[in-house]
Amino acid sequence: MVPAVGDAADLLRRARRVVVFTGAGMSAESGVPTFRDARTGLWRRFDPHALATPEAFDADPALVWGWYEWRRQLVRRAEPHPGHRAVAAIEARVPTVLITQNVDDLHERAGSRAPLHLHGSLFAARCSACDDPAPVPDGAPEPADGRRLPPPRCARCAGPVRPGVVWFGEALPPDALAAAVDAASGCDLLLTVGTSGLVHPAAEIPLVTARLGGSVIQVNPERTPLDPVAAVNLRGPAAEVLPALVDAAWGATARR
Structure with a gap:
């Protein structure tokens, strides 16, 4: 096991309230x-x-x-990839709020119950x-x-x-944004996956958790502005890293 994955798995296993925050990179791995x-x-x-x-x-x-x-x-x-299904597995193990910047329905088709769609x-x-x-x-x-x-x-x-x-010049849906900030404020662990950290105000969501003392795990093939606030940076595609993280936290049966 890569040491960083083990560190992230320890945080995930101990977490009481989790937020998963996904961006365009998550859907791009499904060919969107x-x-x-x-x-x-x-x-x-x-x-x-x-x-x-x-x-x-x-x-x-x-x-x-x-x-x-x-x-x-x-x-x-397009079809959900193993990373989408790993997110659903996390939801099944620990109270989780899924926040996405993506406008597709891949999370829902992978089994996630009620994602907050920040961009509609x-x-x-x-x-x-x-x-x-x-x-x-x-x-x-x-x-x-x-x-x-x-x-x-x-x-x-x-x-x-x-x-x-949400089009350029329009505000994010106020109810979804308020729910996202509330979830980020109340969680002890936030996983940010496939986000650039550049699109505001959505990019502020992981920072809310970090400022209030929660841990942030970042999953991204590249460096982003969120690197400094992340307790663990996992480099690689979500379709590979997230299943490995779930397996390390709870075993492969957690994704079945």
Whole structure:
């Protein structure tokens, strides 16, 4: 066993309340493109930042809905990896709050019960006019010309339905953010996985735990600004490191 994994396993085994905080690197290991990489084919001609604002949706709702529908179909074809399932195994062993910056549903499909989606979800649409929740089309077709797909209409007010994600210039969902800060404040161990530590205010979440005396374990192939606050830095992909961590803490049967 790598010594750092053993140290992290000791912290995990002794923890009474855990937070797992995941970022884009977690989903990328399942083949989900990161936001800035989500451009192939005809979509290469568009700046993702220009497609992820309320103003872009107002100007061309079919273009923006088409891009997000294309991204949602990519996620549907992806599968959770062993790291996602290891997170669910941690939840089964110790009281855990899962906080994610990812807008996919890979954690849910791996068995996690109720992740806090700080940046919203591709699978939680809402009306752009009255803000009522709206069902996401089931098995919707790919955008007909590779780009535009008219959004559905709200059942309440007939306004165009928008993706349920946080766009540039928008605040994080206040309830999710408050719950995340509360969880980070009350845990004795936080695992940050696949996050860059650069996207604020989400990047503050691990710092809350550290400032209040909790331990932080970081899982990331690369160095990040969170390195100095982490009690243990585990270098490597989440799909390999997290199962090894769970095995070291409780044995391989914990993931079955």
